[in-house]
Amino acid sequence: MRALGLTSGGLDSILSALVLKEQGIEVAWVNFETPFFSSDRARRAASVTGIPLTVKNISSVYIKMLKNPRCGYGTNMNPCLDCHALMLEIAGSMMRENDFDFVFTGEVLGQRAMSQTRPSLRYVEKRSGIAGYILRPLSAKLLPATIPEVQGLVDRDRLLDISGRSRKRQMELAERFHIEDYPSPAGGCLLTDPAFSRRVKDLLDHHDPCEERDFEMLKYGRLFRLNETHKVVVGRTREDNRHLSKLINPKKDTYLRMMDMPGPLVLIPSGGPKKVVHDAALLCAAHSRAKEGEAVRVSVNGPRGLQILTVSVCPREKYQDYLV
Numbered sequence: 670m671r672a673l674g675l676t677s678g679g680l681d682s683i684l685s686a687l688v689l690k691e692q693g694i695e696v697a698w699v700n701f702e703t704p705f706f707s708s709d710r711a712r713r714a715a716s717v718t719g720i721p722l723t724v725k726n727i728s729s730v731y732i733k734m735l736k737n738p739r740c741g742y743g744t745n746m747n748p749c750l751d752c753h754a755l756m757l758e759i760a761g762s763m764m765r766e767n768d769f770d771f772v773f774t775g776e777v778l779g780q781r782a783m784s785q786t787r788p789s790l791r792y793v794e795k796r797s798g799i800a801g802y803i804l805r806p807l808s809a810k811l812l813p814a815t816i817p818e819v820q821g822l823v824d825r826d827r828l829l830d831i832s833g834r835s836r837k838r839q840m841e842l843a844e845r846f847h848i849e850d851y852p853s854p855a856g857g858c859l860l861t862d863p864a865f866s867r868r869v870k871d872l873l874d875h876h877d878p879c880e881e882r883d884f885e886m887l888k889y890g891r892l893f894r895l896n897e898t899h900k901v902v903v904g905r906t907r908e909d910n911r912h913l914s915k916l917i918n919p920k921k922d923t924y925l926r927m928m929d930m931p932g933p934l935v936l937i938p939s940g941g942p943k944k945v946v947h948d949a950a951l952l953c954a955a956h957s958r959a960k961e962g963e964a965v966r967v968s969v970n971g972p973r974g975l976q977i978l979t980v981s982v983c984p985r986e987k988y989q990d991y992l993v
């Protein structure tokens with residue numbers, strides 16, 4: 670008996686795997702990476718428990734879904750239902766390809782308003798392509814029996830009946846399994862963050878097609894939407910500048926730097942016309958150490974080579990209304 674579990678690296682995923690392992694079922698995990706969530710927590714959980722982990726980058730198919738999720742978004746740009754459905758669909762293919770007997774998750778009935786209600790669990794199951802083969806060990810006794818339970822391959826009596834938002838029973842189980850090192854349940858998905866979601870919406874509203882790099886870029890710096898087709902990203906810190914410089918595509922993007930003093934890295938993804946480049950130079954100068962009104966030189970690099978612009982430093986507030 671082999672089971673493939675979806676893990677976020679959180680306590681519920683860890684416990685669901687250990688509950689099955691206790692029955693003698695061989696368990697393995699898969700974790701999915703996109704620009705919105707990483708595998709860090711899952712890797713930590715795998716090293717604590719010794720459960721083998723496969724990490725799969727699903728960015729391109731995820732971004733396609735994110736543009737138009739069938740069930741829409743949650744409070745922010747989090748398409749939780751379709752996100753779960755997609756992950757289970759991919760896990761279902763992996764289950765078939767690798768001869769696993771079923772898929773399991775750490776979902777707890779009623780724990781999350783959008784994605785863990787009975788109708789939500791039914792919806793993702795229907796969309797997954799492996800209906801009947803998704804076991805939720807922590808809430809199994811409150812849900813219809815799955816095929817492996819009906820076939821007697823999994824002992825339903827040794828599964829659990831946890832529901833709701835309280836973490837009490839999970840904490841007790843963690844103690845029983847001697848699990849001390851686990852992350853807090855919240856966090857981990859940027860799509861639930863209001864500020865990041867505003868940037869995602871801006872990207873989806875203005876750029877098509879968009880790719881993994883475009884979403885990665887949303888994590889750094891200040892973002893100014895100058896017009897329907899052009900935006901400018903201004904690094905806020907040295908770290909921002911370092912990350913942004915790695916994301917530059919010199920064949921497509923235009924990037925600016927102060928010539929004679931420290932200042933931010935400013936990026937115009939896919940470049941822009943003269944007016945946009947001039948605005949970007951003003952933004953670069955306004956976020957540098959130059960004094961208001963001072964004339965400063967800004968280097969402009971891009972597919973057409975190097976150019977030097979001299980601009981007069983304006984107040985930062987001039988572009989406040991363009992901030993996303």
Ligand code: SF4
Pocket residue numbers: 706747748749750752753784858859860861
């Ligand atoms: S919070 Fe993020 S990762 Fe979790 S289900 Fe929702 S969209 Fe997916």
